[in-house]
Amino acid sequence: MPYKHFFFDLDNTLTRSKSPILPEHEQILLDMSRQADVVVVSGSSEKNIWGRLTDLSKGNYYSLTQNGNRAFDKDRSLLWERLLSPSQKEAATKFVALARKHTPTVVPDENDLLEDRGCQMAFSFIGQHADIDLKEKFDPDFSKRRAVLADLHDEVALLESEHGLEITIGGTTNLDIYLKGMNKGHNTGELIALRGWQKEECIYIGDALFPGGNDETVVGVIATRPVKDYHETYAYLTSFLAT
Numbered sequence: 190m191p192y193k194h195f196f197f198d199l200d201n202t203l204t205r206s207k208s209p210i211l212p213e214h215e216q217i218l219l220d221m222s223r224q225a226d227v228v229v230v231s232g233s234s235e236k237n238i239w240g241r242l243t244d245l246s247k248g249n250y251y252s253l254t255q256n257g258n259r260a261f262d263k264d265r266s267l268l269w270e271r272l273l274s275p276s277q278k279e280a281a282t283k284f285v286a287l288a289r290k291h292t293p294t295v296v297p298d299e300n301d302l303l304e305d306r307g308c309q310m311a312f313s314f315i316g317q318h319a320d321i322d323l324k325e326k327f328d329p330d331f332s333k334r335r336a337v338l339a340d341l342h343d344e345v346a347l348l349e350s351e352h353g354l355e356i357t358i359g360g361t362t363n364l365d366i367y368l369k370g371m372n373k374g375h376n377t378g379e380l381i382a383l384r385g386w387q388k389e390e391c392i393y394i395g396d397a398l399f400p401g402g403n404d405e406t407v408v409g410v411i412a413t414r415p416v417k418d419y420h421e422t423y424a425y426l427t428s429f430l431a432t
């Protein structure tokens with residue numbers, strides 16, 4: 190084992206976006222978890238993550254949900270959570286209205302766009318539960334969402350200075366809004382400190398480690414390994430699991 194603690198993004202790193210893990214991949218991840226710590230770090234809610242990784246995730250993987258703002262031990266007991274206040278949720282909702290005006294999009298269900306996950310407001314331009322093919326085509330290179338954040342720079346800055354909120358690009362169609370600085374990178378470091386692990390013995394694997402990607406904040410915290418998609422992740426893991 191090259192590392193003792195493996196951190197993974199979920200969407201497109203362990204599974205296809207929003208999709209369940211494939212049985213053959215689940216076996217590889219389980220084998221991994223018997224020899225090293227497995228930590229899943231995702232913008233998704235715990236219900237979504239555990240549903241996609243099946244009941245076998247219980248007792249075997251740490252879950253840093255909502256970008257790590259609600260964190261669970263392997264046995265699914267709560268380690269910490271950072272809830273948003275009602276006024277922060279209101280500010281996030283106002284920002285979402287501006288983002289929608291900036292990039293008008295045809296959506297299948299108007300009521301499926303903004304999800305209050307407690308520690309994070311998750312806005313999808315298309316819909317949280319919209320067709321995956323549709324979602325994957327929306328913004329594959331993140332350029333649309335980067336343009337929204339760049340053009341609404343002043344509003345993003347205000348959200349940060351007045352409401353203590355941070356916005357990052359998440360999933361295939363999302364903007365994730367949560368407490369300032371409490372991103373994947375910070376929360377990865379938080380678990381390492383809590384468990385007393387050595388940073389040199391940790392690695393984070395993700396498909397969006399590039400500038401502007403939703404794994405970028407982990408760069409500089411621990412070693413990182415970019416992958417093109419989840420197939421590449423399992424090819425990497427089996428390269429040393431077999432030895």
Ligand SMILES: [Mg+2]
Pocket residue numbers: 198199200201202395396397
């Ligand atoms: Mg991803």
